[in-house]
Amino acid sequence: MSTWDPAAPEALIEEATVDAYGEDEQLTGFFTMIEEGLAVPFTTTVLGVEVSVVGVDLVEDGRVVARCARGSVRQDIGILDLPLPEPVPEGWQWIEAYRHCPLNRRVAQLPG
Template sequence: MSTLGRAELEALIEEAMVDAYGGYEQRTGLFTMLEEHLDVPFTTALLGVEVTVRGVDLTPDGRIVALCSRGRVRRSIGILDLPLPSPAPEGVEWIEAYRHWAG
């Protein structure tokens, strides 16, 4: 659940998408803001297991994913499906903005 209001989320989206044309460029703008502002690493729980989110990536098929690890195991989880910890890391508003944009 977003801690930001609709107007705040839409202002972030607009900031990320300056001069962006089409869905791919819009997603890339949001990815860039996530990459620049999300404070990583942070820990969260996936299916009851604690993992470390070490960064974000943009996949060749255009999805934004969180790069997660636990020990030597590495997995990419779609940012839309990533459970956020409490307290949330700095820059989490960009995840919220992406989720709002993605609908």
């Protein structure tokens, strides 16, 4: 994976949430940064199957998901569960910053 500055998550978290009041707005801020920054489409492998990541979405349960496609089959995968390819797509840093965000711990604990 591309080089990653250990201080980078904090700066990106601040950028994504600077004008946010409350967790919903923080989540929307992160979704917006991922949606605008992540270069799609790109190809990756999920459970041994090559898929195309065609976009991202914010779903009702508060998760950011990757919209994956293989032929006519479509599947949403939690953005933090998505294996990134080598080389990583432009904008991958936003996914890593989201992974380090305290807000993400709350989303991970939502009932399934």
